[in-house]
Amino acid sequence: MSWSRSTTSAAVVLGALGASACGSSSTSSSSPSTGSGSSATSTPDALNGGVTVLAAASLTEAFKDAKTKLEAAHSGLTLTYSFGGSQALVTQVQNGAPADVIATADTATMQKLVDGGLVAAPSTFVRNKLEMVVAPGNPKNVQGLADFARTDLKVILEDPSVPAGKYGRQALAAQGVTAKPVSLPLDVKSELLAVEQGNADVGIVYVTDVSSAGSAVSGVTVPDSQNIVAKYPIAVVEATKNHGAAQAFVDAVLHGAGQQALLARGFLAP
Amino acid sequence: MTGRRPPLLLLIPAAGALALILVPLAGLLGHVPWTTLLTQITSNQVGSALLLSLECSLLAVAVALVLGVPLAWTLARTSFPGKALVRALVTLPMVLPPVVGGVALLLAFGAHGFAGQALAHLGITLPFTTAGAVVAETFVAMPFLIIAVEAGLRQADERYEEAAATLGAAPWMRFWRVTLPLIAPSLAAGAALTWARALGEFGATITFAGNLPGTTQTMPLAVYVALESDTDGAIALSLVLLVVSLGVLIGLRHRWLGATG
Amino acid sequence: MTLEALVGVRIGALDLQATVSAQPGELVAIVGPNGAGKTTLLRALAGLVRLHSGRVAVDGQVIEDVEGRISTSPERRPIALMFQDGLLFPYLTATQNVAFGLRARGVPKRSATERADAWLARVGLADRGSSRPAQLSGGERQRVALARALITEPRLLLLDEPFASVDASARVDLRHLLRDQLSLYSGMRLLVTHDPLEAMALADRVIVLEQGRVAQSGLITEVTARPRSPWVATMLGLNLFRGVATATGLDMAGTTIAALSDVRGQAFAVVHPRAIALHRSRPEGSPRNVWRGEAESLDRDRDRVRVSIAGPIPVVAEVTPAAVAELGLGVGGAVWVSVKATEVQVYAE
Missing domain, CATH: 3.40.50.300 (P-loop containing nucleotide triphosphate hydrolases)
Structure with a gap:
């Protein structure tokens, strides 16, 4: 439990310190019009009451945008998020955490909950691509995945236990590139901070991570032919006491205001 | 000293305190994969993580002793403007979330940090190195030593040092032959606490020193990584960490604290 | 050295x-x-x-x-x-x-x-x-x-x-x-x-x-x-007085204790407690220093009793327990004090 909490706090602190472009206020000012438009689809307002959502850390900014929009459009709704590593979230649900919805960053972790009968059929709500992250302006002139073999570069890759780390290795392996990372951070924010602070020169993260980091870092595109696309699944937790609202939130993330907020943050439509 | 029976009013909360510590421990022990335990803990990765943990934590204690004891002495024995502030600052790493400590270290000692740039001129790099792990552990654990030693120094009778002076002992000899022996129990207790804190350090280490097997992946980091994929492995690792630290602490207690009772 | x-x-x-x-x-x-x-x-x-x-x-x-x-x-x-x-x-x-x-x-x-x-x-x-x-x-x-x-x-x-x-x-x-x-x-x-x-x-x-x-x-x-x-006087158990030595004795802001001494000017005088005599009524005869006082405290010290006496000149006297019984002396009791002038040692300050 302390582990999962420390990752959450890590994500919050690192997010606050590391990323300069966390401004959800600019998007929230335009939200009421789009928000009310999307809620009109579910005529009797099912999005009501308290909904607790466990979500992968990489969804932090997009989901916060969605909260602003949804709560403005549905006055009876109170959204509570708990962000963390996908595996940590799964462990929480397995141990009876009082959550209504869970959204993870890969299908493998979600499958454990499906196997355990703890969630109903998950749906992919967004996809995410890999991108190389470098210091602003790309001073070391990183061109492609092959540069990860360069000995003059300090390479950083997330731990293989984390989805981005797993996919990053797969992409490098497909190109026959062997990298010697200086560290194996357990979350995206640590990797971004390392690059931002010059302690690493190049890393692999999701495109959404690069865009949420703003001007602190630059991205180098991984061609689609070499890229690996991650699928983000979302599901209602079977033990929920507010099934109608939970399902309505999932719907909003799949098609409504939630989906719009995600796309605005650079996620790819499912 | 005497086998006194404590009043019930104390016994009940005392039992509660013990239960709070032992029940989670029992939870851990209840899930130990005994059949595969041996293969789990004899793997190369566990060995290197354990060795690294011991190396880093002991070095952290050494650094804390060399730097922390003089600071404790200064706080206990001298007066200077802003001393209350310094004392508060010393305890800051104890209240600061370790991850924040790690970020702070990274911002200062990283490649773009002012201290990091100064060290780079000397050819020293701290982030993502074993030395960085030692620095992170020292940062988080040293306050325990400083507080224990300062308390010991405050309790110690300064007149012993005066007696030594009248017997011809110069300041350094007084410190070495009188002050340190007088506070030996506080010193040992402080060092043991510091070591335990350093051994269990996670947040500052992973943030500042990173997570690279064999270089900066200490036991707590290995446990965390294992937890992401393999709960059995994580429990096995935790058990190793637990047994080693318990063994050392009990050993120290007998050796240094005179094992009362 | x-x-x-x-x-x-x-x-x-x-x-x-x-x-x-x-x-x-x-x-x-x-x-x-x-x-x-x-x-x-x-x-x-x-x-x-x-x-x-x-x-x-x-x-x-x-x-x-x-x-x-x-x-x-x-x-x-x-x-x-x-x-x-x-x-x-x-x-x-x-x-x-x-x-x-x-x-x-x-x-x-x-x-x-x-x-x-x-x-x-x-x-x-x-x-x-x-x-x-x-x-x-x-x-x-x-x-x-x-x-x-x-x-x-x-x-x-x-x-x-x-x-x-x-x-x-x-x-x-x-x-x-x-x-x-x-x-x-x-x-x-x-x-x-x-x-x-x-x-x-x-x-x-x-x-x-x-x-x-x-x-x-x-x-x-x-x-x-x-x-x-x-x-020092108290620790040694002596009565110490301070005043101006004159031809008649030591003058202490108006009260004089008679003494025989050649010393003149600022001076001390010391009287041993055993040299102080206590009486039930005003004593007859030669002593030059006689006054009436009141016993403030009585302390047994081995074979003697030390009696603190308040009066014009506060003193401590040392007498035998038998004398205390004979005088019927208790705390607060009235007593006459006499000191021979020859027992008063005067020395310059």
């Missing part, structure tokens, strides 16, 4: 200004009430307290001089201090404690240990060398402390209430041992005590310190015969 010191120290409420001197082989006792500055005086001489004014010289060598900006650190002074409670290092054995000063001076461990054991034998603790202070009695600890102080052969030994932490039964033995050992030691010694009897038993000369000032100093016999401070 001499000690010449003018010590000026201000700490809190204490304002110490005292001149102290000692000759080789001499034991000077410093007596005075609590808070008079006795311990501070020793600490200043040892260098543990900085002087605000004055200078200290041992054998003509200046070790501290405020005006001359000379200050020697404690470890470089030829002075040893034996603390009130011994202050043996609790983590060292008796031998290691005694050897400490030699080790501090760079004497090799082996020879330091041998000399320390020899010193322990001198103070009667030959078999206690491996004991730690906690295993020794109060008296034994002070013996070790004495050996520890003397082993470095200081030119000046300072003893701060060496008997204060020792119970009465061990005190006599320790006093004998101290006297024997000190007689073998050729340096100068300053002994601080609040007990004038202790001073009389050990010292050649006495300095009376009161409220940071030297109230009186001199040979023991001089000070006991002619006390110059109420505290």
